[in-house]
Amino acid sequence: MDHVDKILAQWRRERPDLDVSAMGLLGRFTRLRTHLGREIEKTFTDHGLTSASFDVLAALRRSGPPFQLSPGDLLATTMVTSGTMTNRIDQLEKAGLVERLDNPDDRRGVIIALTSEGLKRVDAAVSAHVANQHRLLSELSPQEREALDALLRKLLAAFE
Amino acid sequence: MDHVDKILAQWRRERPDLDVSAMGLLGRFTRLRTHLGREIEKTFTDHGLTSASFDVLAALRRSGPPFQLSPGDLLATTMVTSGTMTNRIDQLEKAGLVERLDNPDDRRGVIIALTSEGLKRVDAAVSAHVANQHRLLSELSPQEREALDALLRKLLAAFE
DNA sequence: GCAATTTATCTTGACGTCAAGATATCTGCG
DNA sequence: CGCAGATATCTTGACGTCAAGATAAATTGC
Structure with a gap:
């Protein structure tokens, strides 16, 4: 009950x-x-980030060197509107974690690049985040986690 | 993939x-x-509500006649802060769906009461919402839904 | 080659939420 | 009885998000 x-x-x-x-x-x-969400947020706070800023930094980090993507690329991975992405990039740029570079191929666009500080920050944050995620699921056995993942995958497939 | x-x-x-x-x-x-969340929101929009306002109206509705609860009672069911609840009640009061009554037993407090319009609105909305919820889960078989519910229940128990 | 359309990004204004703190009232203890 | 602490609700200010639309540049088709 x-x-x-x-x-x-x-x-x-x-x-x-x-x-x-x-x-x-x-x-x-x-x-x-x-x-x-609240538990996950705490880990990001410990690293001076939020879920929102981590999402952007993580997309850049996992894209591999040179850790650069366009705002449009970032939009495609994050399920937010363009206005939200502009705002996220503004905040990260102010914090010195990313910078906007001119896009040599398209003068409408820019390239968002992880700074070295941004790389350090996201690498530390993701390690803590992954450990925290395991903690949050530790109530479930490996079999249960697998079953849950499979069900979520099936349901998610209806939307994507 | x-x-x-x-x-x-x-x-x-x-x-x-x-x-x-x-x-x-x-x-x-x-x-x-x-x-x-986005799909659910659409149904509420059709009834002039949001998830936030529906949560409050639904708590009042399912509490039974006379459809009255204190803000503190509402807080206990909705996982938001007191400031958020004040704001939600303000919006609903402006819309004529609830009203604030004096609490005769405690002059610090008030009683939030569903208006007749609020009752009509939430009864219509919850019917549509329930139908929509079934649609959203229709990709899963009854057995799968049951398995998913059991796993979510187990995981949720770790937090509540 | 140029006009029409599309694309990439940013701007604006409105919401909903939260954390922290203010205010008023109640309660329990000496 | 009276005061200290607890409680109920509201206020304030800061964020993050979204929808809608603005701007500028690239692309398409005639």
């Missing part, structure tokens, strides 16, 4: 016409997402 | 020291959450 079960019991009493099984699953999903 | 697999492949190439299995699961979780 968790928090979500109590909510479902209330709905069954007040609106017995509703089939609340999907609401239970999605309610747990949402609450879990909030808890996980 | 979904979007998350591509990200993991990049990390394996650039940072082979990292065990990215947890990152895969959590990455799918996060992307799925974004897709689901």
Whole structure:
């Protein structure tokens, strides 16, 4: 009987016409997402980052040397709007973690490049982040983690 | 090979020291959450609501007649700060969907009451929302939904 | 080769959220 | 009874996000 079960019991009493099984699953999903998000955020805070800034730095880092991508490339990996990406890059540039370079091939565009400080920061952050992610899933056995991943993959495939 | 697999492949190439299995699961979780959240939001928009306002109206609705709770009660069910709740109530009050009543037992506090318009609105919205939730999970079989719910429940229990 | 369209990025204004703190009231203890 | 600490709610200021649209440059098709 968790928090979500109590909510479902209330709905069954007040609106017995509703089939609340999907609401239970999605309610747990949402609450879990909030808890996980807050825990993950803490690790980034320890490294002077946020989820938002880490997403951008991580995309640059894992793209490999020379750690440069266009804002459009970054948009494609991050599920945010162009205005949000402009803002993220502005913040990271102010913090000295990335810089905007002229794009020699397209004068409309720019190239976002990780600075050496940005590289150091993201490498440290990702190590801590990965360790933290394992901690957050440590309640599940390896088999359970695999089953959960497979189910999420299947559901996600419907959207992408 | 979904979007998350591509990200993991990049990390394996650039940072082979990292065990990215947890990152895969959590990455799918996060992307799925974004897709689901956007789809759910659309249904609320159709009813002149947002997830935020629906959360409040739904808590009042499922509490049963007389559809009244204190801001503190609402806080306990919604995982937001008191400032956020004040703002949500302000918006709903402006929209005529709830009203603030004096709390006769505690002059510090107020009682938030669903208006008749609020009741109509949330009853219509929750019906559409439940139908939409089933649609969003229709890619999974009943067995898969049950398995997913059980795994989410187990993981959520670690936080609540 | 030029006009029309598309593309890449940035700007603007509005929201929703949070952390920290303010205010008013209640409660328990001496 | 009266005061210290707890509690309920609201205020303030800062962020991150989005939708819509602006700007400038590249591309397409005639």
